[in-house]
Amino acid sequence: MSNVLLLREPSEGSDKYEESFHSAGYHPISVPVLETLLMNVSALGEIIREGPETRRLNGVVITSKRSCDAWQGALDCLHEEMKLSFPESIRTTIGEWVGW
DSSP states (O other): OOOEEEEEEOOSSSOOHHHHHHHEEEEEEEEEOOOOOOOOOHHHHHHHHOOOHHHHHOOOOOHHHHHHHHHHHHHHHHHHHHHHHHHHHHHHHHHHHOOO
């Protein structure tokens, strides 16, 4: 049986990737990523702040947990900026709109 190295965090419980390799006669070994660093979160926040019309965007596709974390990080930065920039009444209205 040949070993296959999977550079990814193994799933808890049943793992479809490992099961697929096992059924094909391989011995999969999952090695977690050492560290994930989010890059350009402030640039993403700027794009969000500008709004979809400015960049002619029709949607956002989030394809992984890391991209979801980046999106949340950008929203968190915008939320902190909003706390400093707007009076309470406007923050409350915007916060209700975006779910803060």
